[in-house]
Amino acid sequence: MAIAPSQPTKAARLYLTEAEILRLMTVAHSSRHGKRDKAMIWTGFRHGLRCGELLFLKWSQFDFSGRQLHIHRLKQGTPAIHPLEEKEIRLIKALRGKSESEYVFTTDQGGPLSARAFRKIMAVLGLRAGLPPPTHPHQLRHACGFALAARGVDLRAIQVYLGHRSITHTIRYTELSPDRFKSIWNES
Numbered sequence: 001m002a003i004a005p006s007q008p009t010k011a012a013r014l015y016l017t018e019a020e021i022l023r024l025m026t027v028a029h030s031s032r033h034g035k036r037d038k039a040m041i042w043t044g045f046r047h048g049l050r051c052g053e054l055l056f057l058k059w060s061q062f063d064f065s066g067r068q069l070h071i072h073r074l075k076q077g078t079p080a081i082h083p084l085e086e087k088e089i090r091l092i093k094a095l096r097g098k099s100e101s102e103y104v105f106t107t108d109q110g111g112p113l114s115a116r117a118f119r120k121i122m123a124v125l126g127l128r129a130g131l132p133p134p135t136h137p138h139q140l141r142h143a144c145g146f147a148l149a150a151r152g153v154d155l156r157a158i159q160v161y162l163g164h165r166s167i168t169h170t171i172r173y174t175e176l177s178p179d180r181f182k183s184i185w186n187e188s
Contacts, residue, residue, distance in 0.1 A: 014139070020143075023131070031121075036113075040055075041140065044141065045140045048163075049141060053074055054105065054140075055114070058103055067083055067084045069083075080160065080163060149173040
């Protein structure tokens with residue numbers, strides 16, 4: 001009996017590119033909660049935040065005058081203080097409004113957005129942006145790691161930035177970097 005060759009399964013992609021992040025933000029801008037969704041995507045990407053780290057960000061973690069974000073990592077990750085850039089400060093401050101909540105990314109009722117709701121938001125925005133499904137929040141964290149590796153940022157710096165306790169979790173970002181061998185034989 002002949003066995004039919006199996007079709008390779010198409011695995012979900014691990015991360016989004018920076019261009020895809022910008023496409024997500026563009027379609028998020030025109031959604032019902034456009035300011036919030038756009039700020040969540042950008043903040044999750046820029047700081048390599050896990051879904052829970054992002055959704056439970058509190059206003060008290062932002063130091064706008066010092067241009068810093070105090071990050072409390074989950075999964076026994078190491079906490080860090082990240083710099084805030086002007087674009088991000090504008091996006092986040094635009095959310096403050098009349099909100100009485102201690103949380104930055106909230107529902108209409110003022111509580112923190114749930115992980116389930118954020119997964120749904122990412123999936124819908126991903127489809128609207130024409131990205132291959134499924135688009136999910138953890139792709140923002142991986143997008144950060146891959147973007148930093150592509151810029152040539154030192155692996156140990158990426159490890160600390162993402163809050164990894166072990167370097168083995170960080171190595172994946174250099175494995176797929178198309179530029180990792182670019183200047184290895186740089187002959188001047």
